[in-house]
Amino acid sequence: MASTLALLVLCQVALYNTVTSIKVCGRPLVTDGIDKLTLKRVYEFGEEVTLTCGRGYLPSTVTPRRITCTNTGEWTQSDLACSPKMCPIPRPLQPLAMGRTEAPFKSVLNYTCDDGYVMQGANESRCLHDGTWSDPPPLCKAVNCPLPKPPRDGRIVHDKPVTGSTTMYGQGWTYECNPPKAPSYERGSCMADGSATEPPVCQEVSCTIPTGIPNGFITFAVKRQHGYKEKVRYACNEHYILDGEDEIQCQNTGNWSSKPVCRAPCTVDIKRGRIFYNAKKLWISDLKPNRVLHGEHVVFYCLNRAERCGYPVASTCNDGTLPIPECFEEPGKVEYNLRPKTLPSEIAMCAASPPASPTSPARPA
Structure with a gap:
């Protein structure tokens, strides 16, 4: 009797260990877009689940993907991925969409009108599951104002011809008074709130x-x-x-x-050298009188020592002041009189002028 009881206890322990070693699976973790509505909270070993994409999403595979609950309490792997359907962005709105031509499912377009315009239609549109928008883009219609009232002892001159009893937002007009009176303000317009500017007062000025x-x-x-x-x-x-x-x-x-x-006019404040002025290349001694009008340009010649060539630098007369370029070096008296052919204005011109130095301001005349 004792040996029979012991055998029964051992069998119960073995059965208990066998049953409790099999685990259950919780709700599978799935990526965005996969339909979660049909999933249960707990699954037993061996149960299968067919994964599908929710409404508004497209599957990455042609055939449905099944996953199975294993005896370790884990799910087998699935390569199913769901991407949202796309709605084409209306062509007039594409510049505002930073070049994008489509928007994913559940996207929302919010519409507003500029000041002075009234919206006709829905102020938002949603990308639906079938790749269409819930509402078409609205229209923005300009606000209308009643025709403005003329001032007493005066009249109105519209910028554009007006027909009917209203005028559109942004359109303007000028108030005029009978001479010798003047309007307290001269301009009026149809404003964003749908009202027209009140008429001014005509007064002697x-x-x-x-x-x-x-x-x-x-x-x-x-x-x-x-x-x-x-x-x-x-x-x-x-x-x-x-x-x-x-x-x-x-x-x-x-x-x-x-x-x-x-x-005021300017003088060219150098004693020796050659300039280009009024479409002529002149020695400074031949500029008679020594006078350059405001706004006129004078070209000086500078030396590129590295290349041994000359290059032109322009300066402009500004109300009596003609800056002399920092690079210009006035030749000495002997060099000017005996070796004028060696001056920057007379030697070969450089193929390109060197860049101006930002730390070398032009010296004033």
Whole structure:
């Protein structure tokens, strides 16, 4: 009886060890895109699972891939990969998509309109599982404004012809008053919120007696106050160059518009050497009078010592100042008079000018 009981206990232990050595498998770990809805939490040894791609994804293999739960509690390997379907990006939007022509499943396009435009359509579109967009791109339609009201004692001049009872966002106009009055502001427009600029007030405006400018004069003007939009013209003394508009106008603020400036001529401040000026190559002694007008260019000649050749460097007269290039070396009196053929202006010109040194500013005249 004792030996029978011992044998029964040993058989139960052996059976227990055999049963408990087989493990179960948990839910398989799968990559993005694989359908997880049909997967259970626990699987027994030997169970198989067929992996498929979810809606909106394409499989990397033609046939479905099966995995099996092994007696170690692990799953066999699968080479299935799922890639999202792609939606073609609308051609007008491709420049904004950094050159991309497609967007993956679940992508979202968000649309906005510029100020002054109203959106007609959905403000977003989603890439669907079948490779199409949920909504087409919307339209952005310009805001309309009611026609502006003219000022009292005045009128409106539109930039573009207007038809109907409205005008579009961005379109502008000018307010004018009956002389001698001036509008408190001259410009109006259809604004982004759909409203038109309110009309200005017409008021009498005058500007003070105009004054002269240095090295210039008023061509003709009676010394009196001037009304809105009246003009005065300026000119410069001989050899001075007018910089700016030659006319100024009395503005609606009671101030004159900006007066021009008369820019001074320059002298070429070297005693010996040759220059290129006014389409001629001249010895400095032949430049008579020694005068260069504002904005004109003078070319000096410098020596490339390494190549033993000359190269031209241009300088520009700027309101009485003509910088002399740092590379220019004025020859001595003996060299200038006895050996002029050796000067940089007379020897062979270099094939290319050396780059200018950023640490060598031009020395002023």
